Amino acid sequence: MDFVLRNARIEAGGGLVDIGLAGGRIAAMEPGLRCEAPERDAEGRFVFPGFVDVHIHLDKACILDRCTVCEGTLSEAVRETARAKAAFTQDDVYRRAAGVVDMAILQGTLALRTFVEVDPRAGLRSLEAILRLKADTADAIDIEICAFAQEGLTQEPETGAMLAQALGLGADLVGGCPYTDPDPIAHVAGIFDLAERFGTGADFHVDFDLDPDGSALPAIIAETGRRRYGGRVSVGHATKLSAMAPEAAEAVGRRLADAGIALTVLPATDLFLTGRDRTRLVPRGVAPAHLMKRLGVTATIATNNVLNPFTPFGDASLIRMANLYANVAQLARDDEMEAVFAMVSCDAAKLMGRDDGLRVGGPADLVLLDATGPADAVRGIAQPLASWKTGRLVMERPAGTIHRAAGATRPRVAFGRAAEGFDA
């Protein structure tokens, strides 16, 4: 055994176990594990296989200093970012992206899927930077790269050829954005053509407005079925689902589940950009991921943008995003919080085809959260205290400490919670 994490809670309300790691795998998971390896006491805190950010844009993160945000609309964000993008250099993209990857690692994320724009403005500079970063940080985080047509395809045929080049250079999958294309249906088909040609998955930004009509989802569902692509397709935003009548949204959810298409909601961006035409009672514009999950859809929550005109906020924290979603979706019960936690952990892992639970023989990827379980973590935006990737300690930070005056008698209670496992 190389290391043992003792007294870990691996399921809500479950007992404590010791997790033994050896050769980059989980070698044992049981109470009172007898061995001499170096150890750490989790003190009853929750341990899980790490957050998975299935939708983030590393290439255009941290550019608020070079953009103007006046309207806060989607069209302004696309326009401002396109202008900034033309001046991106490989080193500039690398530096900004590396900063965000470090933020994500410190937030307990062990895998992410980044979109990287490939078009006549970005050239292949952003892609080359992110490929370099992926190799340079492989010891700490798994990065999947989605070559992305943010600004359309059919009206700019060079983009299709460049996406093919990107897939040849090592991009892991291809992404489309039918809402910026004058011919959204042909756009969807074009992205599927590329995915089929290179044998990769496909990920679409779709339905990013609050008109319940005119969804691109039927076209994506049809192509997924026709090409037998179930399980390899995901869609992000789908904010139209928040504007549809419940029966209509449920019908779409059933079709997504049947087709094997995963859904990702991006609460920070969806809240910031939608409903800008309203002066009061501003709609939330966040697709009901928890209802879609109940229908059998692989539903996930992700970061999307960090500090740019699409989202002028961000710290790459998925537990904060889960909390934001639960708050906006007006959830309350423990089982609802646990479902939301799954959307940034095991369901997100499933979307990316990763191991989705702790098991003996599985990869020694662990994150220690300052919480007693997933519901507690979502409610309190629990801080990650340490993470291990293939058995190696990747990150650690101290739990908060309150220093009391000499002679003070009140017992220690962590973060206001007198939960089991926390009392001194």
Ligand SMILES: [Zn+2]
């Ligand atoms: Zn996005």
